[in-house]
Amino acid sequence: MAFNWAYNTRDFEFILQEWLPTERIFAYERFRDYYSKDDIKMIIDPVFKIAKEMIAPANDDGEAQPARFENGKVILPESFAKIFHYIQENGFGSSNFDEKAEGALPLVVYAAIQEMLASANPGWAPYVALTTGAAGLIQAFADEKLKEIFLPKMFSGQWSGTMCLTEPTAGSDVGDILTKAYPTEHPRIFKIKGSKQFITGVEHDMCENIVNMVLARVEGARPGTQGISLFIVPKYWVNEDGSLEDNDIQALGVEHKMGMKGSATTAVTFGENNNCRGWLLGVDPRENDGKGEGMAQMFKMMNEARAQTGHVAQAITANAYFNAAQYAKERVQGRPITNPKGDRVAIINHEDIKRMLLNAKAHVEAMRGMIFQTYFYLDVRDNDPDEEARTKASDRVEVLTPLIKAYCSDEAWPIIADCIQVYGGYGYCEDYPVAQAARDVKVLSIWEGTNYIQSMDLIGRKWTMKKGAAFAAWLQDIRDFIKENENTPGFEREFANLERALNSYMEIQMTIGTYFGNKQYGMMPLYARRILTATAQLYCGMVILSQALLAQKKLQEIGEDHFDYGFYAGKVAAARYYLLNVVPNVWAAAEIVKTGDTSVLDVPIEAFEY
């Protein structure tokens, strides 16, 4: 095992100081008076050092000593607890989301921290992210008393958090969960009984208590998602005097996964001895016609978790890319095709290696741009004094969330495969870092709603949200960008491709609309994944091209000897590559959707026996 964190943070500075208008975010009441966009480096540099010297070295521990199950307990590598508490106690984790704390980092800035921590140790990072998410739910939906009990200790890292949705018989179809909540004498406290599966962090030895956010159905509530409620079900029940007592939650064992081995994925039962209690959040379904608020509440966390999932995928991919590029510069093998009798050269000089690296770099930077743009919108949504601005930003976030989750976690897999390819045979060996990246990243296309679910969310909900107005406005952003910049000298082909992709995308929407009108409902799920990819490629095309326009201006101001020349030249090259090699997939997708092949629908199940 030889994990190597090879990160470079220059793109964070570019995004936060040069590309996005973050001065607008820093001017909001919650952030002003603390720092400005000139201070970005001061925030990024310490985290870089922490990631390099503390978080990344613990990565190998997760591989060598995976989460293990002994006598009903889950044991993690010792280093995991150390770095968990360091990050939480020093404010780089959950406490940044404490609404009562003095000052906070904007989400768009915190995104850089998140990316560094996740890429440095993907199997450990979920413990922090889940604690943040669980605390966020309590902060949003619990009463003051519960907030006082749980939040200070969760923000400080004394306690951790989880979210418990999936059950052995209900994963993507969460509406079919069987976990039940039975009333007690206390109107807000219920007895919880049921089983959950694939729960990250529900049992471990890092913290003195674990606060689980559990979806369950109150006895007598409606079937399906409508009847689900959300409960705080801590590992140890917190008594009035603050003392802790066992809450009848039993871990059943950890999964032996292909990657993220330090992340304890556990099956668990609640209330095996009929003595597990949970606090209800939100309305009691017995007083609300059987309807619970659990799904809506959980979606607050899910949406954030989905964006985070895509971001982690992008982060792991970026680290694989940085490693592959570093290796390709050092590994000498073969002679140039243009000079077969010359000296052997570093493999980065070979055309196909460069192609794979530029493909990886272009995707990584385009995805990062899309992700940070979304976090920017989240800051606007949560802080702008103008309601119209908040609504506009919220609409953009809604559209972009499934794109981030699914596109980044889908593309991660083939890009990391290319990074392995760059290493040749060594890439297939665990002694080199890229094999682990492939193993770690795969789950991200599955958890927090599979990528198919994201695709259906896009075309089923986001296309039609606000009668289509929200998505139309999102498309209009791309049209406006083209109109404002299409005459930029030197980028004619790139803008032509972006415009063609936009027009093709409209054809996709019209074609799907026609299928829907003809009641060919199977065509939507059949093409949804392909459409989501095309949607993200269209948007990422705009993102990376807008970055390139800025980089081109910088190149004109500085000489080739300037320390930043390579960075800006790389930005322009990555954008050209993306627009000319990736974006054409949008019109290919349009052709395929228009052709409307139904062989998938038509093929008999029996065919899969052969």
Place this chain on the structure above:
Amino acid sequence: MNIVVAMKQIPDLQQIRISNRRPVLQDVPLTFGGIDKSALEAAVVLKESLGEVKVWVLSAGSEELEDTVKEALAAGGDEAYLVIDQSLAGADSSIIAQVLAAGIKQLNDVDLILFGEGSGDNYSGQVGARVARLLELPLVSYARDIKIDGDTAQVVRVLEDCEEVLEVKLPAVITVLSDIGEPRIPSVTQILKAGKKPKQTAELDDLGISAGQSNPVITLSNLAPESNRKRIVVKNPVELVEKLKSENLIGG
């Protein structure tokens, strides 16, 4: 108790590229020197052990200092005193020492003044000693450890082949080695508060120093070492051994 830590703003060494054997310094981001950061860490450690200590960050340089200093305030400095003048970027040690000494005179009741043993760029190691002379204070150099007891500092001074333990009455100037302490990583809270910590800025005129006195150091030559591979090809191990012998890389 007031401790002043003098810190020099220098180009971020991590960002410097070498082109044609010369460092490319244009637009390179600025930071404080590594040994200066260790000096600050030493001051913060003293503050933590003694309580009732104020740590001043003192620096002279270009206007970018106002941003650069936040890094030091996040790492434990309580207040900054900055002398800002474009002519100070690259000024020689005697001018910088005069400016810093004049700055220190503006602060009340200074007990201890810490410097890195040398700056991260020129590393001339002169400024601490010059300031001590100008302020007529005792100087202890190359400190690895400092303990304060009342008005006395006990200092472990590292020399080439031995260590001295010295006592010096305060106020005094001490230059420190990087071994004195690894600079801490500030927490988010400290980073957030850094922007709100007090800063005093002064210009050369305020200190009675004329800008024309500045005498910039001119670098005549600054070339990275050249290393050329000899590209010797051998056909067999015997030939390899012979070649290595002829290059005096193995014994004959």
